[in-house]
Amino acid sequence: MKHTIPQEEYMERGHMACLGCGGAHAMRYLLKGLGEKTIIALPACCWAVIPGVYPYSCMDIPLQYVAFEVTGAAISGIEAALKAKGKKDGTTVVGWAGDGGTADIGIQALSGAVERGHDVKYVCYDNEAYMNTGIQRSSATPRGAWTTTTPVGSTKAWKQTPKKNIVEIMVAHEIPYTCTASVAYPEDIIRKAVKMKEIEGPCYMQILAPCPTGWKYPPEKTIEIARLATETCIFPIYEVTDGKYKINKRIRDDKKKNIIDYFRTQGRFRKLDETTIQQIQSSVDAEWELLKKKEKCFGEEI
Amino acid sequence: MKMVLSGNEAAAYASMIARAEVIPAYPITPQTKIVEKIADLIADGKFNTQFIKMESEHSAMAAAISASLVGARTFTATSSQGLLLMHEMLHWASGSRTPVVMVNINRAIAPPWNVWADQSDSIAQRDTGWIQFYCESCQEVMDTTIQLYKICEDNDVLLPAMLSEDAFYLSHTSEPVDMPDQDAVDTFLGKFDPPYKLDVENPHSFGSLSMPHQWYMEFRYKIALAMEEARKKIVEVDREYGKIFGRSYGGMLDLYRCDDADIVLVAAGSMSSTIRVVVDELRENGAKVGFARLRVFRPFPAEEFRSLAAKVGTICVLDRSFCFGYEGAFFTEIKAALYGIDNPPLVRGYVIGIGGRDVTRNSLINIINDSNNPEIKGPVDTWVDLKRC
Amino acid sequence: MSDEHEIKITCYDDLQPAPVTMGKSLVFKTGSWRTMKPKIDLEKCKKCGFCWKFCPDMSIYEVDEYPVIDYDYCKGCGICANECPFDAITMLEEDLE
Numbered sequence: 001m002k003h004t005i006p007q008e009e010y011m012e013r014g015h016m017a018c019l020g021c022g023g024a025h026a027m028r029y030l031l032k033g034l035g036e037k038t039i040i041a042l043p044a045c046c047w048a049v050i051p052g053v054y055p056y057s058c059m060d061i062p063l064q065y066v067a068f069e070v071t072g073a074a075i076s077g078i079e080a081a082l083k084a085k086g087k088k089d090g091t092t093v094v095g096w097a098g099d100g101g102t103a104d105i106g107i108q109a110l111s112g113a114v115e116r117g118h119d120v121k122y123v124c125y126d127n128e129a130y131m132n133t134g135i136q137r138s139s140a141t142p143r144g145a146w147t148t149t150t151p152v153g154s155t156k157a158w159k160q161t162p163k164k165n166i167v168e169i170m171v172a173h174e175i176p177y178t179c180t181a182s183v184a185y186p187e188d189i190i191r192k193a194v195k196m197k198e199i200e201g202p203c204y205m206q207i208l209a210p211c212p213t214g215w216k217y218p219p220e221k222t223i224e225i226a227r228l229a230t231e232t233c234i235f236p237i238y239e240v241t242d243g244k245y246k247i248n249k250r251i252r253d254d255k256k257k258n259i260i261d262y263f264r265t266q267g268r269f270r271k272l273d274e275t276t277i278q279q280i281q282s283s284v285d286a287e288w289e290l291l292k293k294k295e296k297c298f299g300e301e302i
Numbered sequence: 303m304k305m306v307l308s309g310n311e312a313a314a315y316a317s318m319i320a321r322a323e324v325i326p327a328y329p330i331t332p333q334t335k336i337v338e339k340i341a342d343l344i345a346d347g348k349f350n351t352q353f354i355k356m357e358s359e360h361s362a363m364a365a366a367i368s369a370s371l372v373g374a375r376t377f378t379a380t381s382s383q384g385l386l387l388m389h390e391m392l393h394w395a396s397g398s399r400t401p402v403v404m405v406n407i408n409r410a411i412a413p414p415w416n417v418w419a420d421q422s423d424s425i426a427q428r429d430t431g432w433i434q435f436y437c438e439s440c441q442e443v444m445d446t447t448i449q450l451y452k453i454c455e456d457n458d459v460l461l462p463a464m465l466s467e468d469a470f471y472l473s474h475t476s477e478p479v480d481m482p483d484q485d486a487v488d489t490f491l492g493k494f495d496p497p498y499k500l501d502v503e504n505p506h507s508f509g510s511l512s513m514p515h516q517w518y519m520e521f522r523y524k525i526a527l528a529m530e531e532a533r534k535k536i537v538e539v540d541r542e543y544g545k546i547f548g549r550s551y552g553g554m555l556d557l558y559r560c561d562d563a564d565i566v567l568v569a570a571g572s573m574s575s576t577i578r579v580v581v582d583e584l585r586e587n588g589a590k591v592g593f594a595r596l597r598v599f600r601p602f603p604a605e606e607f608r609s610l611a612a613k614v615g616t617i618c619v620l621d622r623s624f625c626f627g628y629e630g631a632f633f634t635e636i637k638a639a640l641y642g643i644d645n646p647p648l649v650r651g652y653v654i655g656i657g658g659r660d661v662t663r664n665s666l667i668n669i670i671n672d673s674n675n676p677e678i679k680g681p682v683d684t685w686v687d688l689k690r691c
Numbered sequence: 692m693s694d695e696h697e698i699k700i701t702c703y704d705d706l707q708p709a710p711v712t713m714g715k716s717l718v719f720k721t722g723s724w725r726t727m728k729p730k731i732d733l734e735k736c737k738k739c740g741f742c743w744k745f746c747p748d749m750s751i752y753e754v755d756e757y758p759v760i761d762y763d764y765c766k767g768c769g770i771c772a773n774e775c776p777f778d779a780i781t782m783l784e785e786d787l788e
């Protein structure tokens with residue numbers, strides 16, 4: 001059998017993730033990149049349940065469960081304590097939070113941690129809503145999506161505002177490394193994890209982790225849908241190293257798929273009208289063009 | 303080494319002499335001098351510690367908990383609104399069994415804005431699973447901070463502790479303070495070595511899910527047991543500290559001229575010094591008055607109060623805080639401790655000094671005279687020194 | 692294989708001071724959640740490793756270079772069947788097998 005990713009596993013079978021959980025993929029791949037000398041702090045999110053109930057855990061690495069809004073603060077404390085104890089060298093300190101814990105309630109602690117320049121890696125597994133509490137909208141929910149707090153109804157009350165661009169917020173902190181990734185591309189996640197491990201200083205990674213339960217699609221489609229998100233350019237895969245942009249999954253204009261192909265795969269977009277789809281298509285196109293310009297203006301070529 | 307230090311400076315020096323390894327903190331009046339002094343000590347190369355300038359008190363406590371789980375000795379300081387913002391993480395600290403030591407400057411809660419002495423902030427944290435101390439002097443701030451590490455880091459205790467000192471009366475008042483010798487403190491405290499750590503060599507998860515039929519309730523019971531252990535440890539450590547360093551503070555309840563007293567005043571914090579002066583004055587005039595200083599509020603010195611109650615006729619409880627809808631917390635808890643004893647004393651409650659209002663000699667004399675008033679039959683909560691409109 | 696990970700706690704005296712995990716999730720046989728069961732046709736398998744790579748439950752392992760499904764833990768999500776480029780995996784209803 002061909003192995004395009006490392007064979008070592010740092011999480012065990014028997015975890016509590018739903019069938020086809022993109023969040024389970026994301027952790028599995030991240031740990032393959034980071035290796036066993038990793039300490040994770042994780043707040044309230046699906047992953048607060050996935051490892052299993054006391055006294056069992058699927059994790060082969062040290063893990064601290066923290067309060068919802070403190071992931072950034074917790075990893076700051078862990079990093080400082082490891083330094084105080086002379087144990088920091090060779091150990092990677094990781095904050096692992098969902099999109100709500102990152103873009104909403106945890107954004108203050110995250111901003112504080114990266115601004116202070118701790119040698120920490122913050123990874124957001126982005127399933128685009130509060131999934132553990134039952135699919136409530138977060139600021140990272142994309143425009144047009146149904147959630148239990150943006151029920152569509154007769155007034156078409158799907159989420160009206162765009163997805164908060166937390167990646168660019170991190171870039172604005174001028175940290176050494178910021179990137180997006182997707183469970184559709186494990187090799188890319190692992191490469192980026194290795195890169196983060198080698199960089200001394202704060203890094204941010206946002207992994208698109210589709211959720212069958214919340215996005216309303218059959219569990220076998222997780223990887224396929226994640227791939228479509230990148231092929232339609234609604235979730236581009238890129239990295240920003242010391243301010244220099246690089247698109248890692250380049251989508252040629254003639255290969256770029258329409259957003260409708262992505263929306264059709266998921267129940268959460270089922271009731272969207274033609275006008276809104278067109279509006280979203282235009283904004284996806286504009287964002288993609290902007291990203292390409294950023295790569296050209298602030299890319300590695302210069 | 304003798305120095306002239308404010309309460310805040312004494313706290314900063316104590317964190318240094320106790321060798322706190324990680325200090326996540328956020329500035330708030332009137333605690334600021336603590337973080338500034340720590341920053342100075344680090345800048346001058348005298349203090350080797352990881353000082354994290356956090357972006358909020360809530361985050362400061364979160365970072366302290368994580369650092370403690372790694373096995374680092376941690377210190378932080380806050381006050382009032384900052385302490386209230388920390389509230390969620392205070393529970394997290396005790397639930398994680400992390401012996402974080404914190405100095406809290408007792409300051410009033412807004413609105414209206416008021417930065418002066420008031421114990422409502424720490425009283426509101428009564429049920430968070432923290433050990434709570436109240437100090438009377440800058441020297442006691444220094445000594446108690448050191449004692450707290452010894453108490454909290456004991457493997458039978460492993461609970462966080464806060465030391466409270468009144469805003470400005472103590473935080474900004476300078477007194478001669480003796481800082482103990484570093485080697486002696488090192489020997490006294492030893493190294494912090496909790497049974498489990500966040501450690502890549504020996505991985506564990508901390509704080510995972512526990513269902514109703516599993517072990518959540520038992521973990522809470524363990525905290526209750528640890529508080530009982532702390533009760534013994536507090537007295538033991540204060541005694542041991544006294545033997546080594548020559549100063550001790552009466553364990554849980556610091557009694558002053560109570561032996562043959564008819565009336566005993568109970569209070570915590572900086573007003574204690576004023577009360578001692580008044581007690582001395584009244585004693586000279588032949589009145590049998592004593593003072594019991596509540597040094598520790600959690601665990602609560604219930605047994606100590608029962609012993610005291612057996613000997614006195616009246617206990618006047620002075621609360622520098624108020625629990626709306628009932629009465630001052632010290633008043634409530636002391637009465638509860640005395641429930642069911644034979645011949646209980648008259649217990650009277652006085653709310654005093656709220657928002658930093660001075661607690662004067664005259665206020666105290668009035669309270670003592672009031673408690674002697676034979677017309678008063680049962681316990682009543684009285685607000686002292688209210689303005690007449 | 693999972694019995695060795697069973698932790699015995701009978702009273703609070705056995706508890707650590709804080710909730711610290713001591714055992715592995717292997718005690719949870721998540722295969723019992725399954726309603727659809729993947730089956731690999733080794734004739735069609737080209738050993739590309741996609742099924743192993745994309746399994747969110749680490750429930751595909753390798754024997755003699757071929758993928759084998761660990762039904763103790765496989766939840767039956769069907770990602771392996773969906774991602775197999777050679778249609779070598781089919782999903783069957785659990786009770787029809």
